Amino acid sequence: MLKSKKKKKNKKEQSKEQPTLPLKERLAQKRKATRAREELTSLLSKAGGVGIVLGIALFFVGGIKLAVPAVMAVIVIALSYKYPRQALFGFVFYIPFAGTVTYLLGGNAILQLAKDGFYVPAVIALWQKCRQQNLPFVIPKGIKTPLLILLTLCICTLLFVNGMQQFNPEPPALFKTPPKEIPLGMGILGLKVLMGYIPLITCAYYLIRNKKDFLFVTRLQVVLILLCCVLGVVQYALLVAGICEGTRDATGVDLFKATLEARCFIGGALVYSPSQGIIRLPGTFVAPWQWAWFLISSTFFTFGTGFSDPSLKWRLFGLVSLGAVFVNAVISGQRIALALVPACLVLLLVLTGQFANLKRFVPIFGGLILILTIAIASNPVVVQERMDSFISRWNASPPYEFITQQFEEVANNTKNPLGNGLGRATNSARIMGPTKLVETYYPKVMFEVGILGVLGFLGLVTTLTVCAFKTYRKIKNRNFRGYGAALWVFILFISYNTYYYPLDVDPVAVYYWFFAGVLFKLPEIDKLERLKEEQNQEVQEVSTIRKRKQKVVQNPL
Secondary structure, X not given: OHHHXXXXXXXXXXXXXXXXXXXXXXXXXXXXXXXXXXXXXXXXXXXXXXXXXXXXXXXXXHOHHHHHHHHHHHHHHHHHHHOHHHHHHHHHHHHHHHXXXXXXXXXXXXXXXXXXXXXXXXXXXXXXXXXXXXXXXXXXXXXXXXXHHHHHHHHHHXXXXXXXXXXOOOOOOOOXXXXXXXXXXXXXXXXXXXXXXXXXXXXXXXXXXXXXXXXXXXXXXXXXXXXXXXXXXXXXXXXXXXXXXXXXXXXXXXXXXXEHHHOEOEOOOEEEEHXXXXXXXXXXXXXXXXXXXXXXXXXXXXXXXHHHOOOHHHHHHHHHHHHHHHHHHHHOOOHHHXXXXXXXXXXXXXXXXXXXXXXXXXXXXXXXXXXXXXXXXXXXXXXXXXXHHHHHHHHHOOHHHHXXXXXXXXXXXXXXXXXXXXXXXXXXHHHHOOOOOOOEHHHHHHHHHHHHHXXXXXXXXXXXHHHHHHHHHHOOOHHHHHHHHHHHHHHHHHHOOOEEOHHHOOOHHHHHHHHHXXXXXXXXXXXXXXXXXXHHHHHHHHHHHHHHHHHHHHOOO
């Protein structure tokens, strides 16, 4: 009762302290809100009308599965262009659940591009605003030259390699029909995959305006990670309990292949064959390896919040999320996640200097060890299977040998310094023609854009990494600096990683560029916070001087 009375008193005091706005300002705010509602209603009605007309036309071509996504796409694109800020938040929220949404709604290929319905209109709107207000669009300035060099090399490949394949194709081999392909379309898709998300740096930079926005984005990311990890544990439990069959009833080679028919609860293709000790979970994503790289990247974000958030509650939340990432790395069956999640944690502790902060480090590390001990003790067979699988895979094909082999194979098959054509080794471009499977990133880039393109891309990511390091070193605030260090290590790690191709697909292809923009904004937020602190100190000093004067007047002796 006393607490409730105190709360009521505090609310009354706060309401008394808050100055009431003049009548003119209140009326202006009401007019502004009414105008915003009218604009939204008008936009929805127009976009809905256009979408329905398009949907009816597509219904007769591809049925309801094509018509409904088309109607939704028109509405989302229109709203994203009108409200780019909200669209970018929606984009960040949608990324971890894109695979689940795609297959819940029937697995339509158009749904896999739904995230770009948020992203592309928002980028266009932001670019137009930057032009109107004379604001830089390429951020930071240091990457402008390597970015232009890489873009020039890619355009040369698109015109001279993909263009030649389109308009002057090589004659097919004897008694073989020429493949049906659109090389220029393949090249455009390949360029989009290689460079399409770079503007996310600018998007994140202008999206985050102050400390409140920064904390909202970082905390939202940790919430999404924990939610995805909980869903991943549920997926595993459903498979173990037999509620989902997985691939346990498959035969022959199908016991080792991830298939959509084995889909369970969330995500896409999976393999679960306990008789063979094989499990590859997709989590909330389309494919298992995407889930693995989501867990690896989540190590950096949960670490940043767990060690550097100004709120104790959110630091604990970040550490719980980090523990959930570790648990999923064990149960997901992904060897690369099992290896790299602990390795990334050690890398972060060393490069961010958190080892020096023993008072905070020891209890956190002890908590993580406790979580892992409980997980291992409750599932010893599972852990042993994962370790055996990892060791056998390493012995059969060590990563360094695999990467070297891929480089040698690509070098032997790439005689043109501009490569074999953009999109020629990009999975998402296979709708335009046959593509080659290259399972490591930089050999894949070399295959598409040649040695010149690889050097251009390395120049870009190296410049970005150096700029990120210099930026994080400028930050004075301890909390911002800690999170900035975690983001810099993330950029460093992904920039030179060539095992598989996380920079080609979600979620790392998005997080890499987006959180680079977040990092580049931190020094400005740091300056704003320091200015606020100085102003608050001045106000406090003035108020203390006034109080002292009043005391002197009241008590002259």
